[in-house]
Amino acid sequence: MDRIPAGWLVLRPFTSADVEWVYDVSQDPALRQFVQVPSPYLMEHARYFVEELAIASEARAEFVVEDAATGERLARVGLGLRGDGTAEVGYWTAPAARGRGVAPAAVRALCRWGFDVRGLELIEWRAEVGNFASRRVAEKAGFVLEGQLRKRLVHRGQRVDAWIGSLVRGEVP
Numbered sequence: 744m745d746r747i748p749a750g751w752l753v754l755r756p757f758t759s760a761d762v763e764w765v766y767d768v769s770q771d772p773a774l775r776q777f778v779q780v781p782s783p784y785l786m787e788h789a790r791y792f793v794e795e796l797a798i799a800s801e802a803r804a805e806f807v808v809e810d811a812a813t814g815e816r817l818a819r820v821g822l823g824l825r826g827d828g829t830a831e832v833g834y835w836t837a838p839a840a841r842g843r844g845v846a847p848a849a850v851r852a853l854c855r856w857g858f859d860v861r862g863l864e865l866i867e868w869r870a871e872v873g874n875f876a877s878r879r880v881a882e883k884a885g886f887v888l889e890g891q892l893r894k895r896l897v898h899r900g901q902r903v904d905a906w907i908g909s910l911v912r913g914e915v916p
């Protein structure tokens with residue numbers, strides 16, 4: 744997998760050394776509220792995500808977002824590749840790194856890479872209704888909000904309504 748430069752950030756592939764970091768960040772209440780993760784979130788869940796999905800799965804393009812100068816791990820961004828020219832974007836930022844524009848810059852770089860290198864035609868974004876921070880990230884990466892879907896995500900073991908948006912090749916700001 745490539746390394747993707749993004750200004751003061753760099754997106755790099757996961758390694759097994761990232762398991763503990765994923766475990767730690769996944770304890771965060773905001774992440775547990777808005778991302779579909781097992782609860783309780785155990786080390787084996789982090790290991791499965793990193794080793795089976797992020798590293799081994801051809802259907803995912805997952806990256807750790809680092810401070811390019813220090814190597815500090817700040818966020819995770821990824822694409823779920825559907826194999827039909829489309830993908831779904833996912834992301835979270837570690838609590839201590841929030842509020843610094845990390846996710847918008849990383850998502851922009853990821854999407855540009857998805858279109859230019861992986862030949863995607865469309866990237867979809869879905870978030871639970873009310874996840875305004877995620878919506879702002881998507882908007883800043885150029886996504887167009889298309890509407891609201893009923894009961895289309897499962898969070899905290901419950902079906903919840905979702906916002907949906909898309910980004911088409913050529914639209915990344």
Ligand SMILES: CC(C)(COP(=O)(O)OP(=O)(O)OC[C@H]1O[C@@H](n2cnc3c(N)ncnc32)[C@H](O)[C@@H]1OP(=O)(O)O)[C@@H](O)C(=O)NCCC(=O)NCCS
Nearest residue numbers: 774777834835836841842843844845846870875876877879
């Ligand atoms: C969503 C998330 C990835 C944002 O990451 P980040 O690196 O902090 O991104 P930013 O610092 O650029 O903040 C994003 C924007 O949301 C805004 N924002 C943050 N919290 C907000 C809130 N509660 N309500 C409204 N806007 C909010 C910020 O002001 C910023 O917009 P601005 O640039 O116009 O000021 C981060 O909050 C997170 O990890 N949340 C939990 C996991 C999650 O929800 N993932 C997305 C699932 S679809």
